[in-house]
Amino acid sequence: MKPAPFDYIRCDSLDEAAGLIFETGDEARVIAGGQSLMAMLNMRLARPSVLIDFMNAEETRRVETGKNMLRIGAGVRQAELLARKDLAVLNPLLAKLLPWVGHPQTRARGTIGGSIAHADPSAEIPLALCALDGKVVLRKGRKLRRVGGAEFFLGMMLTDKAEDELIEAVEFPDLPAGSGTGFGEVGRRKGDFAIVACAAVVTKSRVRLAVGGVNDTPVVKDWDALAPEDEAEALNALAWSLDARGDLHATARYRRDLVRGLGAQVLKEARACAG
Template sequence: MKPPYLSYVSPKTLDEAAFLLDQDCENSKILAGGQSLVTMLNMRLIHPKILVDIKNIKALNSINATDEGLLIGASVTQQELLEYKELSIVSPLLYKALPWVGHYQTRTKGTICGSIAHADPSSEIPLCFALLNGKIKLKSLKSTREVRADEFQTGMLSTACKSNEIIESVFFPHLDSKVGIAFNEFSFRKGDFSLLSVAVIYRENSITVGITGMTDKPDITVFPILSDDKIEDALNDLAWNLKGIGDHIASARYKRDLLRKIGKLTIGEAKKCQKF
């Protein structure tokens, strides 16, 4: 199928993009990488009248590492971030998660901020964003605001971004170099959407576990330091509490079993990496 008839604009500055969006925000969509948006257009799932393409705004194509964390502009692609030479040091969680995202071809087009904006409940990047409780910067014609990760994704394909706002950048906080970090997921084919993803931050006094595939947005649970048998019990309780969402690919029961197995594996890997 082909997309519906629409107008296309390509602003050169963020202020220009905000102005164009403000003219008819209810009938406009922001285009960055287009890996999700173009598919939805072709399937006629959405019918915007205007596409505002931000990929030519040079100010949005930046990666800045600071002592506090990593600031990523809205047009930075997933592959550009994966190839960022300091990524394994400044954000080891993203360094471990990004190779699981799609394929090389899709990563060269799909953006970091676009994945967070799309808010797919099985996506790896929103999981990292939620686990680190990062911040996202939203720009409208008249104002700019920041929203924490725990307030941004409100549900399946749903966020706190207003129709007249553009994502300007996303911030991933820096972690203590002593913590253990691990990431795993399961899909039937490499590059498919995962049935379940698990990311773990293993600190001196706690184990933070992030999960996708069980609920309509990433779930973040904090456990105390536990022995191996207690971890199994804790993951079993968590699996039953989350219940899981069954679909045409896997049942909720299957996903609960995945959580028990992949959760234990990932916690074990993170424990081996910690340096306390």
């Protein structure tokens, strides 16, 4: 199939793109990498009358550090972020999971903001946003609002972004000193969306496990203290609390088993990395 007819506007600034989105609302869609949107256009699951391309706006491609956070513009390519030599220092969890995002070809075009906007419950970048208490920076005209991952993802491919807003950036707070992270996923093939993905963050005061691919949004579980000998029981309780369902890719039982096995694996990795 081919897309329904639409107008294409290439913006030179974020102000211009935000203004157009504010004016056109649900008639417009923003295109960045296009790795998800183009498929939806071709299948006519999305039928915008205007397609707004903001990738020519330099401010969407910035990666900024400072103020105890890593700020990533919505238009930053996944491959560009992964290629940064300092990424493992700036954000070790992103450094671990980005190689699992799609394939080199899709990462070369796909963007950080695009993955967040698409909100696939099996996607790695939304999982990282929830695991790290990150925030989505939404822009409406010249006004900004910040929404945490738990509030931003409302359901499968459903977010809190209003029709007249666009995603300007994503902000990840710096982890406390001595923190450790772990990541693992299982898919049918390398590069496929995960059947189950788990991300762990261990600090001196908290043990956190985030799970993707089971519920309609990433699920985060925190423990104030969790001794290694208590992990199996805690992970079993977590697995049964999730809304695991069977489909063409896996049974509900297999997904729960993966939560237990992957959960233990990534928690062990996070503990080993913690200082």
